Amino acid sequence: MIASIPTTDPTADDLRWEALRRRDRDLQGAFFIAVRTTGVYCLASCAGRPLRKNVEFHDTRESARAAGFRACLRCKPDLPRETLRWATVSTDLGLALVACSEAGLRLVTLGDDADLLATDLDRRFRHARLTHDPDGLRPELAAIAAEIDGKAPALDLTLDAQGTPLQQAVWAALRGIPAGTTASYAQVARSIGRPAAARAVAQACGANPLAVITPCHRVVRADGGLAGYRWGVERKAALLAREAA
Known part of the structure; x- marks a missing residue:
């Protein structure tokens, strides 16, 4: 489910601006940022840094296009977006970062620094909507930690590894x-x-x-x-x- 900011909220545009400032991957596709000076519209996570006075917000791509804006070549807001839910769990071998798509387990990486693992996740899936969901992934985290710790094989996990x-x-x-x-x-x-x-x-x-x-x-x-x-x-x-x- 895509996170959202209700348009009925009188502070909606301020919240959207803050989402842009922090490059919020969880709000990708929930709204679009149109920049008057460049004529492009972007995702909340775009690396561009427009001035607030030059920005307007649109609920849909269609709305942004109808207003005369074109898709940003940097963040590619017209690309299909999948949602990956992710979280980390402690194991005997350090931290494991786990990411799941709707189809199954997409990523398991190991490390000692949660921030570095999250940065690697962001690098791997630049055009995905990344949602931190430790509660929703609790069963998967427990199964993977048990597998890594040698306590029980994670036999019931559906895998969605992407490769040639x-x-x-x-x-x-x-x-x-x-x-x-x-x-x-x-x-x-x-x-x-x-x-x-x-x-x-x-x-x-x-x-x-x-x-x-x-x-x-x-x-x-x-x-x-x-x-x-x-x-x-x-x-x-x-x-x-x-x-x-």
């Missing part, structure tokens, strides 16, 4: 590697019918958007070395040690 056909094939193969075992990049490449694609498999592991849920930590070098891990080799070693116990 090759990436999707690699990620499906990773989810088929049993806990307590590992596979090399070459072995994964052979398992998806692409024996010469070990390098592409490594790149797909690096692009994995679902930390631990899609267990790229179970992929190692041919000599058994840990190689890299997007969320830190120490976390990879801890996960493998726990699963091997």
